[in-house]
Amino acid sequence: MQELNFPKFEFRFKSNENKVSIFDEIRKKFIILQPEEWVRQHSVQYLIQHKNYPKSLINVEKELKVNGLSKRYDIVVFNPDGSIHIIVECKSHHVKIDQTTFDQIARYNLTLNANYLMVTNGINHYYCRMDFENERYEFLRDIPSYEI
Template sequence: MAYPVLNFPPVRLRAARRRGCDYVWDDLRGAWLLLTPEEWVRRHLLGWLREGLGVAPTAIVQEYPVALGGTAQRADVVVLDGGQRPLLLAECKAAGVTIDARTLDQAVRYNSVVGARYLMLTNGLRHYFYETADGLIYEPLAAPPDLSGR
């Protein structure tokens, strides 16, 4: 399968092909994952968080559990601050998926439980950032938030 060039710096991935499917090594979880189009975006986001923004691997949680209305959901990526509280919640979509109001609604629903200050929505081609002080009003940001003071 051909994967699109994304609007992230290139990342070095350890990949393998098994039984006709592509897999990628997740060094944070120590496991091989099926390389879906959404996972391609997530791998690049994680590389950018670590290499581009200097976020420590120990501050990154993938598939962060979110209990909504009695059902178990998962936020794609949550970055924790120095006190281990959620700072940024990121939702990834495949490059071919448009980021729209439904994507923002999903992230806001998740964040009603998680309580992060920042949201990031990305399909790898476009990235959207939001900040909230109260979890009710989300203001768009023109640039990525500074996560260095986690």
């Protein structure tokens, strides 16, 4: 798999019928290893190991309704009160992050109301803090670490 712009993490793999799978600690199962899944698993480990978010507050690949359409978010980090703290949108390393990607996560956030957004293709990472009052986002150097 492509080397990504994340710290090095240890992963569990298995191979079955010429397909490699990676163990997802959040979903507690092996997932077929595709380029986007590689980025997603690195993002999850980054949140857990470098930003100290508890696994219990992280959700991966769940359905949500946006304007009546079914969509799937990549990663959501909840606050302890159940509100949404961060949405992470993951793309394959060969997908260029552009305005379309930011529009996608902004549409998701109309429903989810997260305080922070992260967009990554594993090579480039973008972090934003929502300014709901002025209906815009402010770019940051990184997302905040977990605080109790």
